[in-house]
Amino acid sequence: MKRAVARAGCALLPLLLAACQPSPGDQDPVPAARVEAALADPAKLGADVDAKTYRQRLDRRGFDPAQVVRGRELFVAHCASCHGQLAEGAPNWQKRRPDGTWPPPPLNGTAHDWHHSDQLLLRIMRDGGLSYGEFYRGAMPPMGDKLDEADRLAVLRYIQSLWSDEAWTLQQQLTRENPGN
Numbered sequence: 001m002k003r004a005v006a007r008a009g010c011a012l013l014p015l016l017l018a019a020c021q022p023s024p025g026d027q028d029p030v031p032a033a034r035v036e037a038a039l040a041d042p043a044k045l046g047a048d049v050d051a052k053t054y055r056q057r058l059d060r061r062g063f064d065p066a067q068v069v070r071g072r073e074l075f076v077a078h079c080a081s082c083h084g085q086l087a088e089g090a091p092n093w094q095k096r097r098p099d100g101t102w103p104p105p106p107l108n109g110t111a112h113d114w115h116h117s118d119q120l121l122l123r124i125m126r127d128g129g130l131s132y133g134e135f136y137r138g139a140m141p142p143m144g145d146k147l148d149e150a151d152r153l154a155v156l157r158y159i160q161s162l163w164s165d166e167a168w169t170l171q172q173q174l175t176r177e178n179p180g181n
Contacts, residue, residue: 046088046162048162054161061168063157067157071156071157071159072158074155074158075087079107082104083105084104084106086108087107088108089108090103091103093106100137102137103139107159109163119179120179120180121159124140125144125147127142129141
């Protein structure tokens with residue numbers, strides 16, 4: 001009997017150890033010193049306001065500063081090569097390419113990103129630009145295999161932290177009223 005219990009315990013051990021491993025969505029928190037350094041100069045993040053105003057913006061929107069800084073880091077690693085280091089977009093982003101796709105637009109609130117709901121922006125990040133339909137014809141690759149849900153939300157919060165209060169308010173209203181758009 002004891003051997004059967006021991007064998008069962010040994011068989012379960014790998015499962016128990018696997019359950020203790022961090023999932024892809026588990027990230028180490030951004031160290032407070034790194035958050036403070038990033039928030040001290042929001043222009044380096046792409047924000048168009050001073051540090052005090054940026055912190056107030058995050059607070060009004062209920063954004064976790066560490067999540068925003070993590071989103072910025074993920075943006076630089078996965079998005080900035082196309083959308084620009086400060087989310088300024090590609091040159092001539094309003095003109096279709098010869099293949100019919102659109103260049104990467106600004107994501108800093110100066111283009112149309114805030115015209116779409118949180119749900120749609122997260123879906124485009126996950127599934128790619130072609131998932132949105134023929135008119136959109138964005139060439140953005142799907143990021144679902146590179147960024148998990150928590151990562152995509154952090155990137156979205158970073159992007160939204162760059163938007164004016166007017167753009168943010170209108171986008172949140174759209175998100176409530178028409179979450180699929």
